[in-house]
Amino acid sequence: MFPCVSVVELSALRTGEYVLKGIIVIEHVVDAMFIPNYLMRNAQEYANEPALSWKDSAGEWETDSWSDLAAFSMDIAKSLISLGYEAGENLSIYSYNRREWYGAYAAAQMAGGAAVGVYHTCSPDEVE
DSSP states (O other): OEEEEEEEEEEEEEETTEEEEEEEEEEEEEOOOOHHHHHHHHHHHTTTSEEEEEEOTTSOEEEEEHHHHHHHHHHHHHHHHHTTOOTTOEEEEEOOSSHHHHHHHHHHHHTTOEEEEEOTTOOHHHHO
């Protein structure tokens, strides 16, 4: 469960016979899991089960277990933090679909940020 705060500004909200003015802060709890939560849960429950497979440079299949993938993503998160990445920041991922893409995506969220994939077909203006 994650606490969320919504701020509602009421400049002149009419409710029946009353006019409300001011600001109301509504705190509620979101009963949701995010990608890192699922990744860590799967690493515990299905530690040695296959999670992600890809072909190496020789065309042979490689496979990470859930625990391997969680550790890989956590290592990237630690690296991002050591480079100065802070909670609330965004991470752009410019890459083809690959193991490192998913690791970086999960890592950004593990570090409290958000990630977005950038298509290789995007122009420099679209990326900026």
